[in-house]
Amino acid sequence: MHNSHDVQVPLGPQHPALKEPESFLITLRGEKITAINIKLGYNHRGIEKACEERTYTQDVYLIERICGICSHSHSTCFVQAVEEIASIDIGMRAKYIRTLIAELERVHSHLLWLGVAGHEIGFDTLLMYTWRDREVVMDLLATLTGNRVNYGINTIGGVRRDISKEQGKEILKGVDLLEERTKYYIKIATQETTIIKRLSGVGVLSKEDALRLGAVGPTARASGIKRDVRKDDPYAAYSELDFKVITDDHADVYGRTVVRVLELMESYKMIRQIIKNIPEGPISVKVPRKIPAGEALSRYEAPRGEDVHYVKANGTEKPERVKVRAPTLANIQSVAKMLEDRYLADMPIVIAAIDPCFSCTDRLISLRNYKSKNKKIVTWDKVRLAGINWYSKQGVDFTKLNKKFLIP
């Protein structure tokens, strides 16, 4: 495949099209993509390991910081797992509030995505408009929880803030405005010629491929797969809400856009139902500091797709193991398939169409010694030793520090 006409173009780790560091090394022949090499792992933060060192309550706040956009998704997913282990029923009011924040978060995430998609195809007006309207939902979230992104409303055993009747009215007002604006965006996204030219037929992922590659969320639903955790395995208050799972058969970026804008309308519908039907009751129950031994897997439909958390408890106040599978990890496999025989110009929008969140995805880092023959993986001990040696060469003496950390 590789010949002298091919050009290798690095998109990333630093590139204007990407909001987070990840590397796409693409091989081009003319404008056509012939090969693509995706490399993640620029943003490993060791959150899973850090969770094992902290108590459950501290973990809620740490987990919330996995993602800047779907922070509520991750924290809810985690607390659900912990509550399942401790077999706690948090009561309906808390569940409704969690669902309300979740849907508001979906609205702000999808509006953000619509703007990013517009920017990737050079249509900045859409970016400016959607991000302006996104302020409405961000302000709502700020009045409800005190924060615009990391809401901090979840706690093990319920939620931390109640919502008042006045806040409910404010939300309804905001939702009315947003619904009107969203109808306008649906019109733009489905009728504007240059947008359709850039979106339809781009990044096609057939239903079979989507199933085989394990796509989740709007990416899967745009390929005609009716898969939504909110319907399939209802959590929080979703079993009591009336909503449709939006699917589309275009199977391309256009379909993914349609799914997301129509999901916005479903979210508005759900928010109205929540405000109307929210039951009275306590917003949280008391949970012992020590969670009994056990394990649980929690599923959650984040704006980007299914989010999975696994928690193993050992009877202490710290978890034995926390495993996070962010939705982007499930979708990233399909990007290479979508980009087969496409043009360089389609690359940014196809990557953006899965709504990637790479720093949320990074759960692993492996160091390889590229000087050695078989590029062996360097073990933890050797990295430590190399670090200690490097610092002692700089004149930093570790012997004065706690002896047990030193490797002889």
Added chain:
Amino acid sequence: MIKEIFQILIFPGVAFLFAFGLAAEFIDRKFCARFQNRIGPPWFQPFADFIKLLGKEDIVPGDADLTIFRLMPVFALTSSITAFFYIPLWGRQALFSFNGDVIVVLYLLTIPTLTYFLGGWYSRSVYSMIGAIRSLTQLFAYEVPLFLSILASALLADSWSLSGICGFYAKHPGYWVANLLGFGIALISLLGKLEKVPFDIPEAETEIVAGSFTEYSGRLLALFRVSIDIEMVVGASLLAAVFLPFALNVAPALGFIIYLAKVILIVIFIALARSLFARLRIDQMISLCWRVLAPLAFLQVLIDLFIKGAMR
């Protein structure tokens, strides 16, 4: 002699063009911002950007061809400025004119695109090289409809000089209406020439960073930026002279204001296109130019030939 030097260097020459170029960039940015529901920059922003870039360090990539890399911004600037002297601005007469200057102006306006290509190509960076190739590919797509539509207007006027064309339309008021189709084609082609949305493919930010200009910085980038601004004004002036030749017999002061209004109208159109459209792909752009614009330009030529036949 002194009068001519004044005309070349100050008004309506280099200094005026420089100021008007930056003002046009401001109008473009401000209108685009207002269309996008933003506040937009203050009036001196383009000038402040220019000054700031002048004060920055020039960084030349190690592999780049130093001579070409440094010369290209100067070439881009000078060729646009030179073209300006042959375009009648207000009144019928340009600063300089000879029979055949239409061709020379079109040629001079092609040079900036070639400098983008050469500057990008000799930067030896992947993004610059892809941007350079795209500039050149795009050049072959929009030049034909642009040339055809301008030549159609020249055909009707029976003159190969821009001053001659203006003179004809001043003598026969109302005839310019016949060229409105050509005006539309030329406007769209001008978007391609200036690499503005939806034809900003050679500098598509989300794909190839800044295309040809990726490696440019400091004074060289400032020169390139100002040459793009000036090219915008010169291109708009050319279209105004060829396709909007009305109100040419008025007093110079009023004529000057009308000229400014014509150019600003075209600049606002550019800003409007920027806020209305998404960026096309290069293949879509080429097929648009060859399948739609070029046949329409031929139609414009036919229309002008018929009118010319009817005039006899």
